[in-house]
Amino acid sequence: MxxxxxxxxxxxxxxxxxxxxxxxxxxxxxxxxxxRSWQLVGTTDEIDNIKPFTILENFLDEPILITKSGKKLNCLSNVCTHRGKLLIDESCKANGIRCGYHGRRFDLTGKFLSMPEFENVKNFPSEKDNLPKLAFDTFGKLLFVSVNPSAKFEEFFAPVYECLSWVNWKDLKxxxxxxxxxxxxxxxxxxxxxxxxxxxxxxxxxxxxxxxxxxxxxxxxxxxxxxxxxxxxxxxxxxxxxxxxxxxxxxxxxxxxxxxxxxxxxxxxxxxxxxxxxxxxxxxxxxxxxxxxxxxxxxxxxxxxxxxxxxxxxxxxxxxxxxxxxxxxxxxxxxxxxxxxxxxxxxxx
Ligand code: FES
Ligand SMILES: [Fe+2]
CATH class of the missing domain: 3.90.380.10 (Naphthalene 1,2-dioxygenase Alpha Subunit; Chain A, domain 1)
Structure with a gap:
């Protein structure tokens, strides 16, 4: 020890x-x-359609995307599964994600859709071609993400929920x-x-x-x-x-x-x-x-x-x-x- x-x-x-x-x-x-912990990346108010974040810039430096498909939020890796280019630089509105390097496409849940010039590639596409999903959760309007959670979000935040059930998040501007x-x-x-x-x-x-x-x-x-x-x-x-x-x-x-x-x-x-x-x-x-x-x-x-x-x-x-x-x-x-x-x-x- x-x-x-x-x-x-x-x-x-x-x-x-x-x-x-x-x-x-x-x-x-x-x-x-x-x-292994839960990091606050932003608020749900900021999420319109697709928004990139970096988890703890200049330290963990993990590039992620929060996307909204319908009412559902997704938290995805912002790194293309082909050769690793960052996918999205700034907040934008789109129905899907297309990599600016060689045109690989994903839907808003991170699922691989298509890729030019890959017709003869064996065992392709596979699960590994989808964008990795990260664990995320919310407390009020605060949005938390974990790279590799050591325990569930509830385990970290249960006492906060219990003690602060009276908080009206709509009033907090x-x-x-x-x-x-x-x-x-x-x-x-x-x-x-x-x-x-x-x-x-x-x-x-x-x-x-x-x-x-x-x-x-x-x-x-x-x-x-x-x-x-x-x-x-x-x-x-x-x-x-x-x-x-x-x-x-x-x-x-x-x-x-x-x-x-x-x-x-x-x-x-x-x-x-x-x-x-x-x-x-x-x-x-x-x-x-x-x-x-x-x-x-x-x-x-x-x-x-x-x-x-x-x-x-x-x-x-x-x-x-x-x-x-x-x-x-x-x-x-x-x-x-x-x-x-x-x-x-x-x-x-
Ligand atoms: S790195 Fe994204 S398509 Fe090549
Ligand atoms: Fe003090």
Whole structure:
């Protein structure tokens, strides 16, 4: 076993710093962690007829197509089964797909239709000439794809469905203007594990600490997800359905954050680029504009910069010859502990 995290948090030590610093583990995490998980590629609102996506650009770099045939969505490889040319460069409308290299044709479900000059080819066409299909699923309007799922979508998302059954997706409008991208000079997992504990709130986020009640901050762990609940100091900044809750922070392994605030939803996707460089996409969906600048969901860019500064300082620290592992607070770091256990589980296969 390369990584070993004791299930008993009171005895456990954190993940060894090699995981974050060694290029080899970064490369291995592509297939072992990311290819085996569910990645958010876009929203169902964007799919008109044929749309290409790249799963985690500059990391997994898997080219896919989402097509709509009738009402049904399909998720296909965007690579021609003849000599491997990319099929579709941009969103388009068509009844089928034709490769621009030698004219191979497919229908919108990926089935091979025809190919010029192949009359005398033996055992042709075969199953291998169809476009490979990828596993995909939706949560509300969010569209997820997996290259090689380690478990069904439901297993990853069941607690999110159960806890968020009250969410009205029709009311959540995507705002391009309020969406952002940030670059952090740190390993992707350092960014996630900082997010997974509220322990640092009083030390790092003064403005957030003023509206969220630190003592009642709660963490719940599930098979592949972690839920943190921030309780409001005042009812003004809480959800209508529960006057005590200021924010629900859902994390789905390995890199998705679904942050629900009384104004709507902020989806953060953590995208690895290099061992010490990560892109964070913030997608903003607003349901109630009037609550935008209040409570735990106000001033998110300030909170983001505070987190970035602290995570970048950890990145520098873990490169030290004198640091390898630490210990966990059993009352405040259950989320980080669970995340490290999942990393170890996926990396040890
Ligand atoms: S690569 Fe597509 S038809 Fe040749
Ligand atoms: Fe933070």
């Amino acid at each position: 390369i990584f070993d995290i004791n299930p008993d948090i009171s005895q456990a030590e954190t993940l060894s710093s090699e995981f974050y610093t060694d290029e080899k583990f970064f490369r291995e995490s592509k297939e072992k962690i990311f290819a 995507f705002s391009a203007e309020k969406s952002r991208e940030y670059f952090v000079n740190a390993h992707w997992a350092l960014y996630c594990e900082n997010y997974l504990e509220g322990f640092h709130i009083p030390f790092v986020h003064q403005s957030l600490n003023a509206v969220v009640d630190y003592d009642s901050y709660a963490t719940e762990t599930f098979r592949f997800a972690i839920l943190q609940t921030g309780f409001a100091k005042s009812g003004d900044n809480a959800f209508a359905f529960d006057q005590k809750i200021a924010a629900l922070y859902f994390f789905v392994f390995p890199n998705l954050m679904l942050n629900f605030y009384p104004w709507g939803l902020s989806v953060n996707i953590v995208k690895p680029l290099e061992t010490d460089l990560t892109r964070i996409s913030y997608l903003t969906f607003v349901s109630d504009e009037t609550k935008l600048n209040k409570g735990a969901g106000a001033d998110l860019s300030r909170v983001e910069f505070e987190d970035q500064a602290v995570v970048e300082a950890v990145q520098k620290g873990i490169n030290s010859r004198f640091y390898d592992k630490g210990r966990y607070s059993p009352t405040r770091e259950q989320g980080t502990h669970h995340f490290h256990r999942l990393i170890a589980e996926f990396m040890n296969i």
